[in-house]
Amino acid sequence: MKEKNAFHVNGYLGLLVAIAGALLGCWLVYHGYRSRQTGIIIFGAIVLVVVTIFSTSLTIIQPNEAKALTFFGNYIGTIRDSGLFMTVPFTDKQEVSLRVANFNSQILKVNDSKGNPVEIAAVIVYKVVDTAKALFAVDDYEQFVQIQSESAIRHVASEYPYDTFEDEKALTLRSNPTEVSDKLTAELQDRLNVAGVKIIETRLTHLAYATEIASAMLQKQQSAAILSARKIIVEGAVSITEDAIDRLAKEAHLNLTDEQRLQIINNIMVAIISERGTQPVINTGTQQ
Template sequence: MGFFIRLITGLVFPPILLLGFYVVRPREEAVILSFGEFMGVDKKEGIRWRHPVGREIRRISTQDSTLEVSSSTVVDLNGNPINISAILVYRIDDTRKAAIDVASPHKFIEDQASAIIKRVCSKYPYDHKDTDVLCLKNESDEISAELVAELQEAVDVSGIVVESVKFNDLAYAPEIAQAMLMRQQAQAFIDARKTIVDGAVALVKDACTQLDDDGIALSTPAQEQLVTNLLVVLCSGESAQPVVQVQAHQNHAS
């Protein structure tokens, strides 16, 4: 029926055929429908022509696009609420799917991205003291790859190819931010003191070894007092007065 209508209008009103010209721009494809029937996709840029009667052109850009996923609250693996927003880079690869199978490909990926980010991020802790453990704060390649793979599977029906997913904002939710900051400061203080103590013990061992190598023998109480004084001075970071004066094992004549 559509063919006969186009034929009759072309014979009766020839000038109408001039309306059949249209332009396909670079990085753009034109999905053509005729009386609601899919007729094909024009991918070649330049001036194109199709019979204008009953024709519908749906132009789809194949340029790379970015999408900012607005901040939302997600509960991480440890049960802590965190605020996350992300930036997506994507493009439309299958224009037929984008034009016909979904109402709006850009709205489709926006809705899917929010759900995927929440699901994937809930599988990981925000932070972890062990650097070998995957966490959101480090934004490792493994987490980024999982976000891309999950989102790609969800939006495949729309003809979209997901290029990358990167966190734009990542922080503890305001209601626990102060408490988590205090926790991090306390952990940093403990780690710093542990480093100081480990270094002090190593220095004391070296000092005792050097005294033995120089032939200076100390009694057991003197060794204990020496170790105590050195640890107090090194660990306190301040000058400290020795509790007792360490005497050599060999006494000098009066």
């Protein structure tokens, strides 16, 4: 089932012909009745019947709307042009909106790739591009979009962790919303091709840990952040200490013993790593 163009002509011209035919038929019936001529009455009645039949083919198409035509159960085509048209008589004309629509999913509870329950929701922006598939390939294309959207959101959310501090390059739901949305768009488009629907955009609108583990995961995030920060501080302290000892040895020409080097390293490391400010102690020399 694929969309095709239906036969249609200018409806204004057809409307004028129909009005003229109706007037002609009424005049013939009236003239035949007055003149007692049965043949003219029958001909006028036939004209009125033909005009009535062709009047059923008149249809109005609104902007950004299409009408799919079926003739006694057979799909014969779709009219996408807006205006008044005359088409095949006795056709059933089903309206299909071509406007851009959006669907805001409910907040879904899903387990991420690490098994942690998270709450997630997304907005899906779409439009119908094939009216035949939208009407005849699925039962209700709007409901089909909703069900397939929620199914795709669950599947995509289960492929990524909510967050991770172990691998900064890994894709996560929290840190990479654009990549996750692109993945959701691609998967959802594959699911909705059968319904003649094009996905324009998807965006995550809600993302959070489930309430039952939110506090525990917050502590975990805080602990991971503290460990990560400590690691950076220690690496910086080691680099500063090494640089200080090397400069003392080269520029001040100090020959430090191992014990003195350890003492300097200890003092600098404590001063840098300590959360509270260190109090300096001034050495005034050795008492005689």
